[in-house]
Amino acid sequence: MQISSRFTIALHIFSCIDVCKKDYKITSDFLAGSINTNPVIIRKILQQLKNAGLIIVKRGTGGAEIAKPLDEISFYDVYKAVESLEDDTLFHFHENPNILCPVGKNIHFLLDKKLQNIQKAMEDEMKKYTIADLSKESKTFLS
Amino acid sequence: MQISSRFTIALHIFSCIDVCKKDYKITSDFLAGSINTNPVIIRKILQQLKNAGLIIVKRGTGGAEIAKPLDEISFYDVYKAVESLEDDTLFHFHENPNILCPVGKNIHFLLDKKLQNIQKAMEDEMKKYTIADLSKESKTFLS
DNA sequence: TCAGTTGTAACCATAATGGTTACAATAAAA
DNA sequence: TTTTATTGTAACCATTATGGTTACAACTGA
Numbered sequence: 161m162q163i164s165s166r167f168t169i170a171l172h173i174f175s176c177i178d179v180c181k182k183d184y185k186i187t188s189d190f191l192a193g194s195i196n197t198n199p200v201i202i203r204k205i206l207q208q209l210k211n212a213g214l215i216i217v218k219r220g221t222g223g224a225e226i227a228k229p230l231d232e233i234s235f236y237d238v239y240k241a242v243e244s245l246e247d248d249t250l251f252h253f254h255e256n257p258n259i260l261c262p263v264g265k266n267i268h269f270l271l272d273k274k275l276q277n278i279q280k281a282m283e284d285e286m287k288k289y290t291i292a293d294l295s296k297e298s299k300t301f302l303s
Numbered sequence: 304m305q306i307s308s309r310f311t312i313a314l315h316i317f318s319c320i321d322v323c324k325k326d327y328k329i330t331s332d333f334l335a336g337s338i339n340t341n342p343v344i345i346r347k348i349l350q351q352l353k354n355a356g357l358i359i360v361k362r363g364t365g366g367a368e369i370a371k372p373l374d375e376i377s378f379y380d381v382y383k384a385v386e387s388l389e390d391d392t393l394f395h396f397h398e399n400p401n402i403l404c405p406v407g408k409n410i411h412f413l414l415d416k417k418l419q420n421i422q423k424a425m426e427d428e429m430k431k432y433t434i435a436d437l438s439k440e441s442k443t444f445l446s
Numbered sequence: 447t448c449a450g451t452t453g454t455a456a457c458c459a460t461a462a463t464g465g466t467t468a469c470a471a472t473a474a475a476a
Numbered sequence: 477t478t479t480t481a482t483t484g485t486a487a488c489c490a491t492t493a494t495g496g497t498t499a500c501a502a503c504t505g506a
Binding site: 161162163164165167168169171172175176179180193194195196197235243245246249250251252253254255256257258261262263264266267270271274275277278279280281282284285286289293294297298 | 304305306307308310311312314315318319322323336337338339340378386388389392393394395396397398399400401404405407409410413414417418420422423424425427428429431436437440441
């Protein structure tokens with residue numbers, strides 16, 4: 161199963177706010193226009209980013225802004241905010257291996273550390289990239 | 304979204320065959336007993352592993368065996384066999400960013416390489432572990 | 447022929463995703 | 477104060493994936 165598009169949408173949102181904030185008020189409608197989806201989808205993701213302390217959303221008057229310095233928001237932070245995993249584990253382990261079988265009894269012992277390492281490798285790579293990188297590259301590309 | 308339990312079930316299957324093949328005929332019923340699920344689930348996964356050239360399944364007479372030396376079957380091979388991803392991409396990119404928006408036009412350019420690196424970090428870690436590792440560790444644990 | 451097994455179709459329930467409509471709550475501007 | 481724009485959220489919906497189950501034809505060796 162793929163990681164949901166909420167992640168790339170969230171990164172798109174940050175990029176949009178960063179690039180467009182001088183010229184436009186960043187509403188869910190505005191973002192939905194750039195991302196090409198429904199404003200309610202955007203609002204739900206904005207809520208997740210707000211709950212993670214990454215975004216400030218103003219009710220009534222409207223408009224979203226980024227809550228922290230761009231280099232303090234990593235892809236990992238965004239991923240964690242929008243993609244909630246059962247027990248924080250990337251791998252869904254089959255529920256009840258038969259403990260009467262020597263393999264079933266020990267399969268968790270055999271696999272858990274390795275699965276953790278695999279998940280950690282992915283998350284560590286995610287921590288290498290920040291919204292500041294997107295901002296910088298976006299600017300060099302647009303100039 | 305988590306990676307499906309087919310992956311840990313498949314690893315469990317390899318371990319089971321390796322440990323139990325001297326004492327038992329490895330049928331889908333036998334495996335289902337150790338994994339604690341339905342034999343049809345096992346047969347479907349065995350088909351995926353067979354299609355990937357990792358397992359030999361005998362029809363009629365029954366029984367599964369491992370098709371290659373254990374150190375030539377990595378976690379990555381198993382993952383690829385049972386977890387099919389759209390376009391082989393771990394991340395589901397939102398479909399149609401608005402190319403009239405400068406951000407929407409460039410978001411793929413900004414993200415694709417980074418997303419690839421993240422996916423690659425996970426897959427490279429998966430390549431570090433083989434069924435042979437499970438076999439070795441299983442034996443030291445059982446002795 | 448018989449018994450045991452695989453391969454596969456046809457279902458089912460549940461959950462997640464992405465989308466949509468609707469509307470109350472809010473806050474600023476007129 | 478009223479109006480306007482916007483958010484927050486509930487309530488749906490269609491589609492898909494997962495994990496499970498029953499059923500049965502096809503196969504193979506005894």
